[in-house]
Amino acid sequence: MEFIELAKKRYSVRKFTNQPIEKEKLDLILEAGNIAPTAKNDQSQRIYVVRDEALLAKLNELTPCIFGSKTVLAIAYDTAVDFKNPFEEGIRSGEQDVSIVATHIMLEATELGIGSIWLNYFPNTKTAEALGIPSNEKLVLLMPLGYAAEDCVPSPNHEKCKPIEETVRYL
Numbered sequence: 319m320e321f322i323e324l325a326k327k328r329y330s331v332r333k334f335t336n337q338p339i340e341k342e343k344l345d346l347i348l349e350a351g352n353i354a355p356t357a358k359n360d361q362s363q364r365i366y367v368v369r370d371e372a373l374l375a376k377l378n379e380l381t382p383c384i385f386g387s388k389t390v391l392a393i394a395y396d397t398a399v400d401f402k403n404p405f406e407e408g409i410r411s412g413e414q415d416v417s418i419v420a421t422h423i424m425l426e427a428t429e430l431g432i433g434s435i436w437l438n439y440f441p442n443t444k445t446a447e448a449l450g451i452p453s454n455e456k457l458v459l460l461m462p463l464g465y466a467a468e469d470c471v472p473s474p475n476h477e478k479c480k481p482i483e484e485t486v487r488y489l
Contacts (some may be wrong), residue, residue: 322477324429325370331433332465334386336397346387347463351393354419357401363419364455366392370464377460378447381440387462392442393420393453394446416458433466 319327339347344367351365366376367388378384395412403409424434437460446457 319429320473322423324406326477328424328428328434329476330435331400331462331466331470332385332473333385333463333467333470334388334462336386336388337465339389339432339463339465344463346430347423347426347432351401351419351423354422355413356418359412360415362397362400362403362412362415364394364396364451365419366394366449366451367373368392368449373449377440377445380445380448381437381460383435383439384435384460384462385435386467387464390459391423391462391463392445392449392451392457393423393459394451394457395460396455398454412456413458420459420461427463431465432463433470434461434463449475467480 348365348367351363351409352361356362368377369388370459374384374388374390375391384390393416395416397410398413400410400412400415420436424436425474427434440460442457443459449457451457
């Protein structure tokens, strides 16, 4: 599949089946995240695979947006490892690293027929504590993964992109 086709095919899945993701497919998805480029290739990302029923129940208490997924990735970055820009205080790579990794994960999942949703609608600190994520790591996003339910369709906004002239500027 051409990359642009793959990118257009991906959408936010908001209803998952109970079918578990096969280990081989999950391994490929995680490998895609592991090979993603990060600042100085320091790989500050930390990916937690949540499959435990008790932890999934806790996540469901913290956010209404797990959508029945039986596999949720909690993606954080290690503040001791992420790149700190020497030219400007407070500019760091951690969130960028996680974003690149998460994008690779979503696209590999799509190629394998696995649905995903990038989730920011949760209390980050409480969720990190509930999952036992160390305090030196910042939880950026949750990514429920799984097979899309048969009646799951992209939201009406999925293909509603602005004209490229509104988002691209040539200097």
